[in-house]
Amino acid sequence: MADAAIADAAEKVLASRPDKAQLIDKLVAELPEHVVLHAEEDLRPFECDGLSAYRQLPMIVILPETIDQVQTAMRVCHANDVAVVARGAGTGLSGGALPMDNGVLLSLAKFKQILDIDTENRRATVQPGVRNLAISEAVSHLGLYYAPDPSSQIACSIGGNVAENSGGVHCLKYGLTTHNIVQLEIVTVDGERMTIGSEAMDTPGYDLLALMTGSEGLLGVIVEVVVKLLPKPERAQVVLAAFDDVRKAGDAVAAIIQAGIIPAGLEMLDSPAIIATEEFVHADYPTDAAAILLCEVDGTHAEVDEHIADVTAVVEREGATEVRVSRDDAERAVFWAGRKAAFPAMGRISPDYYCMDGTIPRKALADVLIGIGELSKKYGQRVANVFHAGDGNLHPLILYDANIEGELERTEEFGGAICELCLEHGGTITGEHGVGVEKIDQMCVQFPPDELTQFHAVKNAFDDKGLLNPGKAVPTLHRCAEFGAMHVHNGELPFPELERL
Amino acid sequence: MTTSADQTEQLTERVRAAFESKSPLKLTGGGTKAFLGEQVEGDTLDVTGHAGVVNYEPGELVMTARAGTPLSELEAVLEAEGQMLAFEPPHYGDNATLGGTIASGVSGPARPFTGAARDFVLGTRIVNGQGQALRFGGEVMKNVAGYDLSRLMAGAYGTLGVLLDISLKVLPLPRTQITRVFEHGPSEALTQISDWQRKPWPITGAYWEDGKTYLRLAGATSPVESACEKLGGETLDDDKPFWRDVREQQRPFFSNADKPLWRLSLPPAAPMLDIDGDCVIDWGGAQRWLASDIDAVALRRIVKDEGGHASLYRGDASPRFHPIGESMLALQQRLKRSMDPAGILNPGRIYPEL
Numbered sequence: 001m002a003d004a005a006i007a008d009a010a011e012k013v014l015a016s017r018p019d020k021a022q023l024i025d026k027l028v029a030e031l032p033e034h035v036v037l038h039a040e041e042d043l044r045p046f047e048c049d050g051l052s053a054y055r056q057l058p059m060i061v062i063l064p065e066t067i068d069q070v071q072t073a074m075r076v077c078h079a080n081d082v083a084v085v086a087r088g089a090g091t092g093l094s095g096g097a098l099p100m101d102n103g104v105l106l107s108l109a110k111f112k113q114i115l116d117i118d119t120e121n122r123r124a125t126v127q128p129g130v131r132n133l134a135i136s137e138a139v140s141h142l143g144l145y146y147a148p149d150p151s152s153q154i155a156c157s158i159g160g161n162v163a164e165n166s167g168g169v170h171c172l173k174y175g176l177t178t179h180n181i182v183q184l185e186i187v188t189v190d191g192e193r194m195t196i197g198s199e200a201m202d203t204p205g206y207d208l209l210a211l212m213t214g215s216e217g218l219l220g221v222i223v224e225v226v227v228k229l230l231p232k233p234e235r236a237q238v239v240l241a242a243f244d245d246v247r248k249a250g251d252a253v254a255a256i257i258q259a260g261i262i263p264a265g266l267e268m269l270d271s272p273a274i275i276a277t278e279e280f281v282h283a284d285y286p287t288d289a290a291a292i293l294l295c296e297v298d299g300t301h302a303e304v305d306e307h308i309a310d311v312t313a314v315v316e317r318e319g320a321t322e323v324r325v326s327r328d329d330a331e332r333a334v335f336w337a338g339r340k341a342a343f344p345a346m347g348r349i350s351p352d353y354y355c356m357d358g359t360i361p362r363k364a365l366a367d368v369l370i371g372i373g374e375l376s377k378k379y380g381q382r383v384a385n386v387f388h389a390g391d392g393n394l395h396p397l398i399l400y401d402a403n404i405e406g407e408l409e410r411t412e413e414f415g416g417a418i419c420e421l422c423l424e425h426g427g428t429i430t431g432e433h434g435v436g437v438e439k440i441d442q443m444c445v446q447f448p449p450d451e452l453t454q455f456h457a458v459k460n461a462f463d464d465k466g467l468l469n470p471g472k473a474v475p476t477l478h479r480c481a482e483f484g485a486m487h488v489h490n491g492e493l494p495f496p497e498l499e500r501l
Numbered sequence: 502m503t504t505s506a507d508q509t510e511q512l513t514e515r516v517r518a519a520f521e522s523k524s525p526l527k528l529t530g531g532g533t534k535a536f537l538g539e540q541v542e543g544d545t546l547d548v549t550g551h552a553g554v555v556n557y558e559p560g561e562l563v564m565t566a567r568a569g570t571p572l573s574e575l576e577a578v579l580e581a582e583g584q585m586l587a588f589e590p591p592h593y594g595d596n597a598t599l600g601g602t603i604a605s606g607v608s609g610p611a612r613p614f615t616g617a618a619r620d621f622v623l624g625t626r627i628v629n630g631q632g633q634a635l636r637f638g639g640e641v642m643k644n645v646a647g648y649d650l651s652r653l654m655a656g657a658y659g660t661l662g663v664l665l666d667i668s669l670k671v672l673p674l675p676r677t678q679i680t681r682v683f684e685h686g687p688s689e690a691l692t693q694i695s696d697w698q699r700k701p702w703p704i705t706g707a708y709w710e711d712g713k714t715y716l717r718l719a720g721a722t723s724p725v726e727s728a729c730e731k732l733g734g735e736t737l738d739d740d741k742p743f744w745r746d747v748r749e750q751q752r753p754f755f756s757n758a759d760k761p762l763w764r765l766s767l768p769p770a771a772p773m774l775d776i777d778g779d780c781v782i783d784w785g786g787a788q789r790w791l792a793s794d795i796d797a798v799a800l801r802r803i804v805k806d807e808g809g810h811a812s813l814y815r816g817d818a819s820p821r822f823h824p825i826g827e828s829m830l831a832l833q834q835r836l837k838r839s840m841d842p843a844g845i846l847n848p849g850r851i852y853p854e855l
């Protein structure tokens with residue numbers, strides 16, 4: 001299909017006006033009535049995901065209970081040219097599961113079973129609605145766990161983790177979702193069930209497992225996941241190092257890596273984040289520090305002893321003003337408490353906050369932090385930085401008040417400027433939260449038209465009608481042209497809410 | 502150091518011309534992986550001239566190099582900084598290039614423990630089948646902007662795009678490495694290896710051959726030594742040549758050329774298969790090499806029943822890679838067309854129909 005035709009298909013779906021009553025009739029003719037929701041009060045809980053600034057009631061919600069029902073739902077929607085947005089736990093931070101008023105929201109919330117635990121091969125077969133943390137809890141007695149641990153792990157589901165290629169605190173050592181799954185069952189846009197990947201360590205033909213992971217629900221619906229399980233480390237220990245200068249803290253991150261240590265986690269908080277979290281959870285962070293590093297090492301007792309000594313020596317050499325080593329698991333939990341409470345802590349000092357997700361080469365940490373500080377002055381908005389320093393993955397939290405006219409718009413513009421700052425330093429606009437609707441315009445900055453066109457062509461190989469999660473993740477060239485024009489003329493992004501779909 | 506040259510323009514131009522004339526291209530690097538997959542008919546597109554390290558900063562754990570760069574040269578550059586390609590790529594000859602390594606997606610004995618070639622790909626620059634130079638992914642550890650077309654290139658044998666540059670995550674060399682040897686039958690070895698892998702030990706290789714299990718531990722010094730104490734077994738002195746020979750198929754098992762050589766990719770704990778022939782076990786059970794005259798269809802049925810697949814490394818059966826189902830093949834054909842609409846990039850290399 002020609003590029004123009006692909007783009008037309010996407011725009012046609014976005015602008016379509018399916019007959020709701022007719023579609024309900026067709027769905028309940030083949031599905032149990034109780035899995036098809038269409039009354040406003042039943043739709044309300046699905047109007048947003050974790051990016052709650054964007055809200056939209058779906059036309060219809062389908063809550064299937066079996067893979068057969070998912071296949072049926074997809075077949076009916078496909079036959080009627082109706083768009084489908086798949087949703088897991090709805091904790092995503094980029095609006096990837098934002099519903100459409102002219103489309104179906106397919107919730108996988110009822111797929112909550114752990115189907116099999118294979119100790120010999122160290123794997124678990126789970127349904128997509130299983131919570132991330134529930135997997136580790138279910139295999140803990142076997143001395144095993146599932147490594148990727150997004151901060152929402154208590155609530156987020158594994159299907160959503162696969163769709164977003166979620167990360168977490170322990171990625172540098174243990175990898176992202178894409179490194180920790182071996183097989184998927186998917187339902188295609190026209191209702192066919194397919195196996196992606198295999199129980200072996202590779203699969204003949206193309207590596208569709210890599211392609212499907214992080215595809216944000218645009219290529220297929222995930223209905224089953226086989227994850228890898230790892231042996232639990234004997235011990236984990238944390239070094240807390242304070243610095244009086246952000247640049248020194250950034251250099252210490254690189255120095256730890258260069259010393260040949262791959263920490264299990266390497267996190268950084270800047271001064272505003274330290275102060276806010278300290279007031280909130282009293283983790284006894286040094287509130288006069290410009291930045292603190294939390295460096296966790298794990299493994300056997302001998303390994304942890306060796307690496308803790310190395311890390312301590314490195315941060316002292318790099319000019320840490322204070323170094324603490326957790327003495328036991330209770331103290332380790334206290335060290336982490338501040339980091340883990342960073343987001344809710346922002347809720348105490350600001351009515352709303354906006355979380356960014358750019359990733360940069362580690363060497364640019366200090367420059368980008370300083371750049372964000374300058375942008376903060378320019379936009380007149382406070383920002384606190386917490387981030388996965390080991391991965392170079394930043395989470396600047398822009399503080400704002402949605403009740404103040406125009407402040408959300410200004411915040412989004414500020415966020416866009418942070419994305420572009422990350423790109424200038426050789427980074428990416430999103431490390432682990434996904435593009436969704438939130439960063440779709442910045443995709444036009446990160447990728448030239450030929451790359452975007454290639455993405456659309458790949459999408460077309462899976463979904464030629466463009467029905468799966470349209471308007472997310474990959475912008476049309478038309479949209480980029482509009483964004484570019486507005487960008488140049490005003491330096492602002494006054495998109496009305498509807499345009500954001 | 503060999504020459505460093507950027508031939509992006511020449512390669513792009515060659516592909517564009519081939520696209521316009523619809524004439525197939527046969528992609529070649531050092532030729533060391535030419536025996537994998539099917540033979541390709543087409544005009545030769547040699548990428549070895551597009552070579553050199555583009556960017557390497559040890560503190561970032563990232564190396565970007567051009568596809569034609571000799572693998573041995575890259576490994577030397579990394580070693581000088583105390584780093585390595587942790588998927589331990591097989592060379593299968595002196596002239597192996599980075600591009601061929603990633604295109605074939607091959608990984609060495611460390612694969613189950615540290616990851617496969619695809620796991621270390623952070624970004625690629627490619628020429629698609631229309632002669633457009635495109636960049637996907639990047640040089641950062643985490644990147645979820647756009648579809649992951651970079652990792653898709655690993656194991657695609659150049660059929661979706663000509664690799665130009667590849668950015669890889671690299672890792673520090675282990676401070677200590679020790680190999681322990683145990684007397685085991687094959688089934689006993691599989692059980693034992695599975696048990697060991699449930700311990701948080703720094704295992705980086707698990708191989709069985711002719712009544713002996715070879716277990717490699719590598720990493721920080723103290724955990725390697727303490728794990729060895731708990732494990733027992735005999736230490737294999739000077740173990741590096743041993744693991745190189747496993748990686749390069751230079752063990753005596755591989756030199757017996759009388760019978761076809763099959764690679765069986767299986768769930769690691771799959772039982773020993775009842776097949777007439779000789780077998781060695783690598784990847785802790787997940788990769789088994791079989792020298793056997795067994796009929797291809799019969800073998801593939803047995804292996805598939807265990808959740809695996811069988812590909813031919815030496816011999817005449819066709820297709821050489823394990824066939825995939827009809828609807829999966831149709832999807833992969835559509836994916837191929839989306840990147841190479843005229844079907845000019847290494848057509849038929851993976852399957853005659855792809």
